[in-house]
Amino acid sequence: MKAKLPDKARKSLSVARIEPREVLERTLITVTPAAYAQFDAQLDAPPKPNERLRKTMNAPLPWKDE
Numbered sequence: 001m002k003a004k005l006p007d008k009a010r011k012s013l014s015v016a017r018i019e020p021r022e023v024l025e026r027t028l029i030t031v032t033p034a035a036y037a038q039f040d041a042q043l044d045a046p047p048k049p050n051e052r053l054r055k056t057m058n059a060p061l062p063w064k065d066e
Helices: 007-023 033-044 051-057
Strands: none
Touching: none
């Protein structure tokens, strides 16, 4: 025989069951092997030089005393 939970407890239990699913939600994108290889190559390629990147790389490090 199942114990009947009060409405408040039942609602809390149902919320507790939903939250882990929300935390684990992920988006899955499927692509062809060729598209993935192109994407992977772009990630592995060195960045193209630009002024903003140069400025960022030469900025003083805030966690170091100079």
